[in-house]
Amino acid sequence: MYARFVDPYRDISSLVHRLDPRVKVVATLLFILSNALLPDGAWLAFALSWALLIVASLLAQLGPGYTLRRSFIALPFALAAVTVIFALPGRPLFAVDIGPWRLFASDAGLVRFASIVLRSWLSVQAAILLVAATRFPDLMHALRHLRVPQLLVAIISFMYRYLDVLTDEVARLLRAREARSASVPGQPAGGTLLWRARVAGNMAGQLFLRSYERSDRVYSAMLARGFTGTFRTLNQHVMRARDWWALAAMAGALALIQVVGRLIG
Amino acid sequence: MVFTLGRPASPAAFFGIELHIPDGFLSLAIALVCWGLAIALLGIAVRRTQEALNERQVPLMGVMAAFIFAAQMINFPVAGGTSGHLLGGALAAITLGPWAGMLVMAAVIGVQALLFQDGGLLAMGANILNMGLLTALIGYGLYRGTAGQRLGVRLAAAGVAAWLSVMAGALATALQLWLSGTTPLVIVVPAMLGVHALIGIGEALITVAALAFIARTRPDILGSKPATDGGRGWVIGGAIATLALLLLAPLASADPDGLERVAEDLGFIDRGLPAPYEIIPDYTVPFLGETPVSTIAAGLVGAVVVAILAVAAGRALRRRTA
Numbered sequence: 023m024y025a026r027f028v029d030p031y032r033d034i035s036s037l038v039h040r041l042d043p044r045v046k047v048v049a050t051l052l053f054i055l056s057n058a059l060l061p062d063g064a065w066l067a068f069a070l071s072w073a074l075l076i077v078a079s080l081l082a083q084l085g086p087g088y089t090l091r092r093s094f095i096a097l098p099f100a101l102a103a104v105t106v107i108f109a110l111p112g113r114p115l116f117a118v119d120i121g122p123w124r125l126f127a128s129d130a131g132l133v134r135f136a137s138i139v140l141r142s143w144l145s146v147q148a149a150i151l152l153v154a155a156t157r158f159p160d161l162m163h164a165l166r167h168l169r170v171p172q173l174l175v176a177i178i179s180f181m182y183r184y185l186d187v188l189t190d191e192v193a194r195l196l197r198a199r200e201a202r203s204a205s206v207p208g209q210p211a212g213g214t215l216l217w218r219a220r221v222a223g224n225m226a227g228q229l230f231l232r233s234y235e236r237s238d239r240v241y242s243a244m245l246a247r248g249f250t251g252t253f254r255t256l257n258q259h260v261m262r263a264r265d266w267w268a269l270a271a272m273a274g275a276l277a278l279i280q281v282v283g284r285l286i287g
Numbered sequence: 288m289v290f291t292l293g294r295p296a297s298p299a300a301f302f303g304i305e306l307h308i309p310d311g312f313l314s315l316a317i318a319l320v321c322w323g324l325a326i327a328l329l330g331i332a333v334r335r336t337q338e339a340l341n342e343r344q345v346p347l348m349g350v351m352a353a354f355i356f357a358a359q360m361i362n363f364p365v366a367g368g369t370s371g372h373l374l375g376g377a378l379a380a381i382t383l384g385p386w387a388g389m390l391v392m393a394a395v396i397g398v399q400a401l402l403f404q405d406g407g408l409l410a411m412g413a414n415i416l417n418m419g420l421l422t423a424l425i426g427y428g429l430y431r432g433t434a435g436q437r438l439g440v441r442l443a444a445a446g447v448a449a450w451l452s453v454m455a456g457a458l459a460t461a462l463q464l465w466l467s468g469t470t471p472l473v474i475v476v477p478a479m480l481g482v483h484a485l486i487g488i489g490e491a492l493i494t495v496a497a498l499a500f501i502a503r504t505r506p507d508i509l510g511s512k513p514a515t516d517g518g519r520g521w522v523i524g525g526a527i528a529t530l531a532l533l534l535l536a537p538l539a540s541a542d543p544d545g546l547e548r549v550a551e552d553l554g555f556i557d558r559g560l561p562a563p564y565e566i567i568p569d570y571t572v573p574f575l576g577e578t579p580v581s582t583i584a585a586g587l588v589g590a591v592v593v594a595i596l597a598v599a600a601g602r603a604l605r606r607r608t609a
Contacts, residue, residue, distance in 0.1 A: 030402060054409045058315040095404050096309035102470055103312060109471040138469060142311025146404050149310075153401055161401065171333045173345070177394045180349020181356070185398075188350070188357035196361070215365060219489065222363035223496020226373055229361070230382065230497060231505055233354035237347040244346065 030153045038082035038155045042265040043164035049272040050152040054145040056276040060283040062137040067283030071144050074275050075151065082155045089147035089154075096146045103138045107131040158182050163259060176253060184236075191232055195225045306374075306418055306456050307399065310407030314467035321463065322412030328420055329393055332386040339386075348387055352394040355379055361493070371489025376422025376456070377430075377449040378494050382501070382508065385427040385521055392419035417459045421528065422452040428525010431518050438502055442495050448525075449494040453487035454480060455532045458539070476539045 038046070053071070060067050076086045108118075112130030119125075153161070159179070166175045199221065203212060213221075313321075336344065355375040362370040375395075380388030393415045399405040406414045429448035433441045461479040465472045502509055 051408060054310050054407070055315070057311065058313075058318065058409060092404075096311075096407075099307075099309050099312065102464060102475070105470050105474045106468075109474075134468075138311055140311075142309045142407070145310030145407055145409070149401070149404050149408055158402070171330070173333050173337060174329065174390060174393065176345050177349045177352055177390055178397055180346055181352035181394050181398055182402075184350050184353040185356060188353045189360065192357045192360050216492070218363040219371065219492035220496045222361050222371070222373075223493040224500045225361050226358045226378070226493055227497035227500025227504075229358055230354060230378075230501060233350050233357075234347070234505075234508065237350035240346040240350060241343050249342075 029158070030150070031157055032084060032154045034083050034155075036081065036083040036155070037264075038078060038151075041155075041268055042259050042261055043156050043160040044167055044259065044261070045265045045269045046152055046156050047161065047164045047168065049269060050148050052272060052276055053148045056279060057141040057144050059280060060137075060141070061287075063133045064137075064283035064287050066286050067279050068137075068140045068144065070279045070282060074279070075144065075147055078151055082151065084151070084154060089150045092150050093143055093147045096142050100139045100142070103135055106138070107135045110134055160259075167259065172253070179253075180240075184233075184240075187236070188229070188233060191229055195229060199225065306414070306460050307396075307406035308410040308413055308417075308460060308463070309404075310409045312407075312467065312469050313410050313413055313463055314469075315409075317463055317467045318409045318413060321416050322409075325393075325412040325415040325420070328389065329415070332389045332393075335386045336390060344387070348383070348391050349394070351379065351383060351387075352391045352398070355391060355395045356398065363489070363493075365489065371486070371493070373493045373497075374418065374422075374453060374456075374486075374490055376418055377426030377445065377452045377490070378497060380423040380427035381430050381445055381448075381494075381498065385423040388427065389419050389423045392422065413460075413463050417456040417463075421455045421459055424521070424528045425455050425525050425532070426452040428521045428523075429529065432522045432525065434518065438499075442499055442502075445498050446491040446495040450487040450491040451529055451532060453483050453490050454536065455528065457483035457487075458532060458536055462539070472539060476536075480536060480540060 053074070057068075057071060060071075075089065079086055079088055107127045108125040108131060110128050110131035112128030114126040115129055115132065116127050117124050118127070156164075159182075162175050162179050162182075165178075166172065205212065212218075336348075355378075358373050358375055358378075360372070362372040365371050376388070376392050379391045382388075383391060396406060396411060396414050396418060400408055400411050400414070426445075426448045429451065430441065430445050433444040436444075457479040458476070461472075461475040464470050464475050498509070
């Protein structure tokens with residue numbers, strides 16, 4: 023095992039971990055939906071959403087900063103929205119000179135940019151919390167109950183199972199290439215661009231064949247163990263009273279946040 | 288050996304102009320419309336795949352989804368510390384067929400969003416459309432158009448298809464961001480198309496080399512496609528999508544105001560951004576005057592500037608990690 027696949031699940035026995043996975047999926051989607059619905063510049067509502075997230079993190083015994091530390095992955099995409107600062111009409115705040123052009127940052131543009139980044143940042147944290155508090159197989163089971171087609175759920179489950187195996191294969195291929203092509207740090211890579219691309223393509227082709235043939239063996243093994251074409255699960259999910267209460271509490275809090283966002287800002 | 292899981296850092300990712308859209312960047316309306324389209328198409332794909340294939344295909348498609356994820360980690364140095372790598376949509380559609388390829392790409396995008404927060408949940412519909420459906424339509428459609436030809440011709444078609452499928456995904460992403468009011472058209476279209484024109488070349492080279500390798504070692508895999516995939520429909524669909532891309536891309540980058548007006552007339556933009564004249568006056572290069580040549584030159588300058596910045600960023604990133 024060289025490329026250990028890092029499962030984001032944190033094995034803790036908390037109130038949030040014990041909730042029905044369907045409740046957690048629906049609550050996460052509602053939270054992200056609520057962020058999308060909040061108007062630009064509703065700072066108090068955004069702050070309340072973050073508070074809700076921190077409460078959920080504390081109930082999951084993950085600590086208030088757990089999701090925050092992992093939330094910077096979506097940050098580079100924020101650059102795609104930077105231009106909006108200069109594009110919306112409004113009171114000009116400051117100017118930036120780029121060559122012959124002068125860019126004016128407007129207050130409306132700045133508000134819109136900050137709102138976009140906040141929405142994205144809160145939504146990413148909700149998704150991080152979901153997978154930290156729910157086992158992936160339970161998540162798949164929940165998706166099945168939420169009417170996602172069986173075939174798609176089965177493909178994702180198989181993919182999850184073989185992620186480790188195939189990233190290991192890639193690690194071996196990359197190590198083999200590394201071992202055979204010495205490179206000096208700071209020097210340009212050897213060969214022509216076309217040659218290097220072909221080597222990478224051959225590796226992808228090799229990986230494709232290894233995966234293809236592996237899937238044949240997987241299927242034979244499934245048949246050998248008595249696979250009849252249907253997938254079963256041992257842990258049946260039942261909605262209990264506390265699951266309904268959790269869902270109602272989440273929906274109520276989000277409704278309140280929407281009201282605050284629209285009335286106060 | 289230090290090994291990081293996930294796609295290698297590309298300059299596009301650094302500039303935030305890659306294709307996995309996170310939540311928050313699309314307006315609710317656009318996100319939901321994209322989800323609706325994606326659900327409808329995935330529904331057809333599930334039905335078609337279940338009709339055409341037996342239960343043996345379930346582990347095949349699952350392992351192939353893991354393959355696409357793993358293959359995105361194979362990179363090759365391009366220049367100045369940047370590296371090319373595979374996105375895999377065209378390769379999946381060509382080797383597995385369009386419907387199965389679509390499902391496999393949807394699974395990859397779903398796992399990337401759920402496990403690695405690479406792309407949002409509400410934005411997942413748009414991501415599936417851009418990286419799963421469009422790649423299957425253009426990638427498979429153009430490749431299928433050369434069925435029965437010599438291997439060289441088919442590989443060339445696969446290369447063009449791979450490049451175009453990346454460009455189509457980039458253009459669709461740019462249009463969705465623009466319609467959401469996240470970024471003005473004059474900026475996002477040249478930036479996305481400029482960077483992905485380069486990324487697409489890497490995609491095309493790896494796809495062609497991988498297919499050539501498979502054709503040499505297991506020619507049976509590329510030869511046997513279920514007839515139920517409906518070859519002619521995909522060829523026509525791929526041709527129409529390609530034509531739309533070839534017409535829309537120059538229009539969007541050379542005449543964004545025109546496209547903006549059309550979108551307003553059709554009611555697509557409710558709170559659309561006004562054309563940002565403050566940024567680049569009329570989006571023309573000052574000394575060339577207001578001619579079509581000037582707008583195209585402005586687009587090219589934008590693409591070149593983005594490319595240079597990307598190379599510089601890649602170099603800086605490598606120096607920091609080295």
